[in-house]
Amino acid sequence: MKKFALLVAASSLLTFGCAPQSQQKPMYYWNDYSHSLYNLKKEPTEETTQTHLATLNKIIEDSNTNTTRVPPGIYAELGYFLMNKGQSQEAVKYFNLEKETYPESGVLMARLIDAASSNKN
Amino acid sequence: MKSLKQFVLMATMFALSACGPKFVSKQEAYPLMYEEKPLSLVVLPPINQSTAAEARDYYSTTIAEPLALRGYYVFPLEVVTAMLEHEGVYDSESILNFPPQKLKEYFGADAAMFIVISKWDTSYYVIGGKVKVSIAYMVKSTTSGETIWKYNDTLEVDTSGENRGGGLAGLVLAAVETAVKTAMTDYVPIAQRLNNQVLQSIPLGKYHTLHGQDMAYMVVPENQIKPEE
Numbered sequence: 001m002k003k004f005a006l007l008v009a010a011s012s013l014l015t016f017g018c019a020p021q022s023q024q025k026p027m028y029y030w031n032d033y034s035h036s037l038y039n040l041k042k043e044p045t046e047e048t049t050q051t052h053l054a055t056l057n058k059i060i061e062d063s064n065t066n067t068t069r070v071p072p073g074i075y076a077e078l079g080y081f082l083m084n085k086g087q088s089q090e091a092v093k094y095f096n097l098e099k100e101t102y103p104e105s106g107v108l109m110a111r112l113i114d115a116a117s118s119n120k121n
Numbered sequence: 122m123k124s125l126k127q128f129v130l131m132a133t134m135f136a137l138s139a140c141g142p143k144f145v146s147k148q149e150a151y152p153l154m155y156e157e158k159p160l161s162l163v164v165l166p167p168i169n170q171s172t173a174a175e176a177r178d179y180y181s182t183t184i185a186e187p188l189a190l191r192g193y194y195v196f197p198l199e200v201v202t203a204m205l206e207h208e209g210v211y212d213s214e215s216i217l218n219f220p221p222q223k224l225k226e227y228f229g230a231d232a233a234m235f236i237v238i239s240k241w242d243t244s245y246y247v248i249g250g251k252v253k254v255s256i257a258y259m260v261k262s263t264t265s266g267e268t269i270w271k272y273n274d275t276l277e278v279d280t281s282g283e284n285r286g287g288g289l290a291g292l293v294l295a296a297v298e299t300a301v302k303t304a305m306t307d308y309v310p311i312a313q314r315l316n317n318q319v320l321q322s323i324p325l326g327k328y329h330t331l332h333g334q335d336m337a338y339m340v341v342p343e344n345q346i347k348p349e350e
Contacts, residue, residue, distance in 0.1 A: 030186050034182050034313070037182040041178045041181075042179070072195045072196075077200060080197065080200045080203070104161040105196065108200075108228045
């Protein structure tokens with residue numbers, strides 16, 4: 001009985017969920033994000049790292065082509081990867097892009113820009 | 122004719138409202154969310170209380186996307202997790218006890234999402250198998266520290282193989298097949314389905330076109346807002 005109730009709840013939630021999503025253009029292009037990050041976590045190798053980085057770049061590319069906002073956190077995640085690889089200048093560029101796209105990320109981005117800049121020296 | 126139509130309509134509505142659990146509106150369920158209108162969410166590393174050690178890492182790949190699609194700015198999870206670890210915040214206790222107000226200072230987040238994975242497991246029965254994922258979600262204000270949204274739910278997927286029929290050999294074959302299929306069943310799609318189901322109830326954030334217009338949506342099962350026993 002409880003299961004049935006849950007089922008009814010779930011299906012009615014699903015029906016409700018359809019309404020706001022019927023827009024012509026997707027809100028964001030997430031590409032293969034969840035999948036490539038999962039593979040990276042499951043097996044952190046050079047190959048899975050490169051695949052995930054390629055996914056992040058593809059998300060940015062697709063978003064720009066379709067003039068939608070790059071999803072939250074994508075520029076920052078890419079910047080963070082680059083920072084850890086020692087590419088501080090590139091990293092700062094992406095942290096700034098995140099901040100321009102989402103001003104509410106400012107506090108964290110300032111922290112990351114500081115970290116990347118002190119890396120250089 | 123018109124009154125007959127009206128009658129049928131009313132009867133249907135009555136029938137619909139009479140069955141299943143009661144739903145309340147988002148406004149009624151989560152008034153503080155509408156008061157505070159958090160724009161940015163920091164998702165803390167999930168707390169894993171399940172028996173699967175890898176659940177935390179795998180689950181954390183699934184939550185940013187659906188939250189962003191509900192209109193929130195979601196801080197980069199990978200970066201946040203690494204930074205918190207650097208500060209010594211990585212075990213369940215230190216995460217649960219981390220003062221939400223500090224997350225405002227540290228990340229600039231309006232609110233913080235805490236996630237507890239209580240089940241991420243597989244069970245077998247004679248010729249079948251089940252994969253079960255249970256998660257509790259909680260959003261706390263980084264201003265007041267209060268819980269402004271919460272939801273917990275379970276999703277169970279049956280992984281039984283097709284029935285082969287044909288005596289004991291068929292039965293054994295089916296059991297083996299199920300075991301293999303269940304072991305290989307990916308938890309991630311199940312977690313994604315669960316996220317989507319649960320996040321129907323979260324008030325839509327600033328980047329969603331329906332931001333501020335969803336208060337009346339009757340999508341929150343009443344049992345979700347009852348105080349915990």
